[in-house]
Amino acid sequence: MKIKNGDTVLIISGKDKNKSGKVVEVFPKDNKLMVENLNIVKKHVRPKKSGEKGQRVEVSRAMSASNVKLICPKCKKPTRIGYRLISGGREKKVRACKKCGQEI
Ligand SMILES: [Zn+2]
Incomplete structure (x- = not known):
């Protein structure tokens, strides 16, 4: 699962569509x-x-994770989450915004 506690998400379907809140x-x-x-x-x-x-x-009430989109804390846009490998010492997988490319 790509979304974590404390993320801000935008609801994309259901009765709370277009609202955002904190996970x-x-x-x-x-x-x-x-x-x-x-x-x-x-x-x-x-x-x-x-x-x-x-x-x-x-x-x-809990809702399906497929009904939300993450709002990137860096560019403030709803985005999909990608993963990026950071190298150096040990390789680490981090979440990255598909819009601005920043680590989130
Ligand atoms: Zn971003």
């Missing part, structure tokens, strides 16, 4: 991620004890 959690196994304050669903919480009232809380 707060990734689920590589499911190819899903959670974006702060986006893909909100209202959840009804049942009262735990008698006498308590049920509540409706808003929670972010």
